[in-house]
Amino acid sequence: MSVLRNHVVLMFLYSVATALFFALLWRETRRDQIRLFVIVFVALFIGGVALGWAMFPFPIK
Amino acid sequence: MNARALTSMLLALAVPGAGHFYLGRRGRAIxxxxxxVLLFLIGLAVDGSLYTLAESNGQLLKRLAALGSMGSGLVYVIANAMGPHGVxxxxxxxxxxxxxxxxxxxxLLLVLDCYDIAVGRKTASDARRSDAAA
Known part of the structure; x- marks a missing residue:
């Protein structure tokens, strides 16, 4: 279970599950589902990593 | 609200996906x-705290979090019965x-989706297409 202590792994799992959930809930055709999945996944996972890097120059004092 | 909608919503609230299964959208239900369930179990496995109304101490945000967590239905009830969680x-x-x-x-979103399907806001052709896709 040590892999589940890794923040990036947890972030990845959360992003995949959320993207899959909303793709299945909100879209009807396979093509639309894949499209929404990619958008939500990128927004959550890649966006989260990007936001983390963007905050790097502004440490908490 | 018709009986089909009410039944599907109650089933969905009790067991995630059960409402969709009842409405014939079986691939999607699974x-x-x-x-x-996987999200909930991962949450338990990584020492997450299970929000409860009893432990909210009258705080609005904790109360809302407890109500949100209770949306998992029987999964929440079973986890809550197994004792306190969270480190x-x-x-x-x-x-x-x-x-x-x-x-x-x-x-909770699935419960609302069941209502939409049961009252015809999502058509049968949509359901067939989505099941084929799922």
Whole structure:
């Protein structure tokens, strides 16, 4: 279970599950589902990593 | 509200995906069950805290979090019956709480989706297409 202590792994799992959930809930055709999945996944996972890097120059004092 | 809508919503509230299964969207129902239950179990496994109304101490945000988590239905009831959860000192404590809260909120969305399907806001042709896709 040590892999589940890794923040990036947890972030990845959360992003995949959320993207899959909303793709299945909100879209009807396979093509639309894949499209929404990619958008939500990128927004959550890649966006989260990007936001983390963007905050790097502004440490908490 | 018709009996079909009410039944599907109650089933969905009790067991994630059960409402969709009842409404004939079986492929999607299995997928929803796996997603919601898996999120909840990961939350428990990484020492997340299970929000309860009893422990909210009258705080609005904790109360809302408890209501959201309770959306998981029987999964929440079983986990709650198994005793207190959460290790505050764990590095993944916040992650776990978020996973379980998200699982509950997802299931509440599924309940609303069941209503939409049951009253005909989502057509049968949509259902067939989506099941084929799922």
């Amino acid at each position: 997928a929803f069950f796996c997603i919601v 505050v000192t764990s590095t993944t404590f916040e992650y776990g709480a978020t996973f379980m809260l998200t699982a509950g909120l997802m299931n």
